[in-house]
Amino acid sequence: MTLAGGVAALVALLAGAAVPAARAAVHEAPAAQAPAAQASAAVRAAAAAHVSADGPVGFATVDALGRNGTTGGAGGPVVTVTTAAQLEDYVGRRGPYIIRVSGRIAIDDMITVVADKSVLGVGSTAEITGGGLQLGSTTRPGNNVIIRNIRFTGASDDSVSVTNKAHHVWIDHNDFSGGYDGLLDIKRESDFVTVSWNRFHHHSKTLLLGHSDNYTADVGKLRVTYHHNFFDGTDQRHPRVRFAEPVHVLNNYYRNNALYGVASTENAGVLMEGNYFENVAHPVYVGYDKSGPGRVVERNNRYVNSGTPQTAGTVVEPRTYYAYTVDDPGSVPAIVTAGAGVGKIGL
Template identity: 75%
Template structure:
């Protein structure tokens, strides 16, 4: 049985320094609702609510985190302090995992949303720092749908920092800070995993991809994958790649010091489709484009911020301690 559990105390606040986005943290607020694909009613869910229907518990160690993440009932799991472990903890349906203050850290391990027998649907992950993962920091897999990953800090993992694959769907990735890593975020398991067709609808918005080399994201099969209002800075290899007939809309982003903002096809993967509109390119190359993409407004309403305002907005709002 778990060794610690308690209800969230209102008004948790802290001041700490974490990475280049650091500033004094505001009081921890209750999660608000997601936008983008995570908010779309589909597959029997009205949107993404996480563990709102269940109680709140606080965890300070990996044993308790794994226990509550694997329960078959809703929970809001409040992570306090640094939790160090290896490998992946499985998160099953109807969970919110929320860091308290600015010092909640997952060190050495990662979170896997769903297994082949226990789906990771309706999951929210917010306000956590992920570092030194021995595999992925966050893996959305095995058909998990309605997932919101928001206001986290992810760096220095072994494989992907945040991957969406194996027929997962209706995912929003927003206001995260990705840094000090190579293979950042993948959509689609592999060139041969054609079961991903018809799934992998993902929204990326207001993320800061700082000094990460590639995969922001690299997409296979998904259509549409909507990449808007993100800040790409000093990305060595490329920013976005659409492959294997994926449909990617790259909209109102800010690219700075990015030689290859967008590829159509990459490495051994066949070409996808990619549309760009309203982006700003500063000391950056020309994006590759091809074909047409399903319009995200088919699914949800949104109003992009002007691309020129993205660096200041994202620097001020992305990462931990901002909710």
Template identity: 85%
Template sequence: MTTCHRARRSIIAVAALSATAFAVPQDVVLAGKDAPGRTEAAAAFESTPIGFASVNALGTNGTTGGAGGPTVTVTTGAALADYVGRKGPYVIRLSGRVQVDDMLTVVADKSILGVGSTAEITGGGLQLGSTTRPGNNVIIRNITFTDASDDSISVTNKAHHVWIDHNDLSNGFDGLLDIKRESDFVTVSWNHFHDHSKTTLLGHSDTYTADIGKLRVTYHHNFFDGTAQRHPRVRFADPVHVFNNYYRDNALYGVASTENAGVLVEGNYFQNVAYPIYVGYDKSGPGRVVERGNRYVGSGVPQTAGTVVEPRTYYPYTLDAVDSVPSIVQSGSGVGKVGL
């Protein structure tokens, strides 16, 4: 049995790992048949985020969304647009299918929570923040996103401390979930991505160097189900932590690290993915990737390069046993699992 010290660290240290090492950090717990950890049920019902959204930074101690503010229930696009744009904290419960025509701007201190298993935003999406109204400290959970006219969710304009959890995203126009333009401290967890190509971009463009030193994102327990690419595609960010995700039948590639980004890919299950990890992609220059403890079934050989800052210098986390990832993720990801 593996044990660890779970105390949250208040000082961020800089540490690097070897691209070829397979050492398990001291404050990482291995879960599974040989090392008791979180059960499937417990893992799928986290009440607070794991990963970068949990970090005390930039004057914000973790991600709490609209906690402490009024709770409202919305059933129309007009009501949703009204409340996500209001000043101050709100817990916004989304009930039923809501049609919107464009991207709605979400400002700081909001929880947008789907009710039951039928909450849906269709025709448009959510943009976290504008250039004048930041979208910091936002939680989006338990919502189905379909047929967006642009991105389904866009985390942008320096938004920080964002938790995107247990959603179902498909059939968008551009990206299902893009994180860019100096956003930071984000966790993307337990989402089901399907029926789309450009899944989740991290970093605006090859020339947007203002993203250097930002874009710290954790992706865990997501189901990339037949989506073609960008799981994620990363520019400049360091570190990015990709763990315990299930990749299945991804036609172009799994993860791509470009433009000197630093990505740790660990404990993921790649099934029928010819190119699970790229170092550099298309016209973008190479990034850095460390991979450890992944499973490649019917898949190609991952590319790796360089060293990456160890995410454990920011937060503790639990790894589920890699061979259990397909069943855990399929049973726990998507909507209707968190009892909202």
């Protein structure tokens, strides 16, 4: 069973109700959705326990570019780091490593993570602050990398940058806030990425997908799944997309996003599916600022005290690449707040 399907089935079972069938997008008043956001503690705890037991869903699982899924540092030495020097040393070494980040590590720039690494926070207090992680350089690829269970704060540039043709990356159960530029940017021909169960807050430019309007080398790349993330009061870019197709935005919780939810530009193809928007005046834009229009298909989303999404054209189906199940969008606030962020998985 896929992660999304397992959580939906578990929540429905504990709540004593069947999972509703998929429906067309609806626009409802806030009161109509109150029960979904106030699920019992037992349901929330069970949902959180379930997400900890599953692996990646989406593009990080696809067999492509010489890799069958994303395994990170599996099979390599397990090390624990507590300083910036140790972190930079191990993430830059050749070969697989499982790197456990313990406590708060202050860095002052971007540290390059090279291929076949798992960077995993220990417990609920692992933090990287002041700088960020860059997956790959022009000479050392950042393929097959996993980043989980880490709090990223106050980065001087991006908190995490997936770049320079990095592929097969899984970024899961992290907490991002207060960076200078993007919290999580994916660009420069990177591909086959899953971004799941993260909490983003206290920031404006959240997720960029695609380097610039002029960087057409991204066409045919940047295939990313964003699922079960919590965009908690962040302003914009959830994500802002150029050129990529398909981009699968699945079962995310958008709350109080001041500027907009998602922007599809420069002929990108984005499928918006099973998401929950609360107090978001502009859930989806087709084209944004000086960037030309993209394409958006939306289905089975909820818009509570929110505007009407813009849509256009058709998009390649993610099922062309992988199987998945959509959670009932009405359950998304409870499921996501229970399961997203750090300290929810046993690392």
